Amino acid sequence: MEYAQAQADRIAGILTDLGRLRAADLKTTVVSLGDREVTGYKCRIHGAAVHRYEFAAPADPAALAAFEHRLGVGLPADYRAWITSVSDGGAGPMLGLFPLAQEAEDAAIDYASDFAFTPERPCPPADEDSESQWSKNIDMIHRGATFLADEGCGMYNLLVLRGPAAGQVWWHSYEHAAALPLLHPDTREPLMFLDWYELWLARALDPGVDQVGSFAEFADHARR
Template sequence: MEHVLANRIVKIRSELDRLKTSDLETTIIDLGDREVVGYRCGIHGASVHRYELAAPVNLDELAEFERRVGVRLPLEYREWLTQVSDGGAGPMHGVFPLAEEAENAAVDYAADFSFTAENPCAPVPEGADARWSQNIERIYRGMTFLADEGCGMYNLLILRGPASGQVWWHSYEHASATPILHPETLRPLTFLDWYELWLGRALDPSQDQVGSFGEFV
């Protein structure tokens, strides 16, 4: 299992380097009194992270977070954090650092995420403010933010409950959450599945790039 996981991570890093080489362009911009480096990327969100990986997570911070959550992080995510990067290059606007919150979220890490692939959190109709608040409170349990897609849409990694280890798509505006399904197997994605799906589409000129994982829910 560990050998397979290590091989997948090595392949992902190689493909990420290949994508960076093909997509990231740098230019020198003359501002008159000085010159600065400008960046241009064609892949959605890449201009934010520019394919740079942050340093791996501080192990003391990881241990403290796992104590607070009360569970060990999903294996694939834990290996990525400790062996590769704590934030930076990845799907959408890049992978969030460990436990970074969005939309001023108050995440209850100690509670179970109660939704499942069979029972996701459906969008709230416009004007149903009380239900919107209830949904948001239920969504922000036992999960962590993985990536920002823009326009109030996020990718979440479930840490506790029956959907533990799965990556979900979340619309803050509509207070909804739905598992992201693999386009071939129709199974919910794990962390590395999610990363590989994005890379595969980004590197395949015959496919449209991933502008939102909402297309796979």
């Protein structure tokens, strides 16, 4: 019960801060298309003009139950709380959150298998001239995880759903067939879903530091 309350308090804090960021960042403008005028959006925060700080509806309970049955395990608790109480997709880091189990790059995620990597044993980029290694890496990466957010330029954030790294957010380069753990800059602990969201928000709201343009900044490249 205490954990659930702490989680609810963190989500409430995120929503408050997100409202502050939206008020400061989201600007609209009228764009003429010749025969009509449409509303355009200008934002300083990377990706915000795509999601425009708008939330999708919470996850459908029946669809969520069916997915967890397919997965074979429950979703990470903090992520599950978010998509059931706030939004399944929409406002969030990078270009916004993907809805649950929406795949990118025509990926065919094997949800019944464990994510094969751990912070101690990540997946470094494939050799540039090795198509077989690229294919092998992608096959291993696209297991037991879901696409969480699109950074652009073929880079993504993944949420691990199964295996030893379950609950962690990882940085994924599809082009280079790499997957690296994200570590908090202060604690050096792996980022979980709410950690990841809070880190992005804190940087976006602090005028004294650069916003997060890519979570590659927090990827543990030293273990490549």
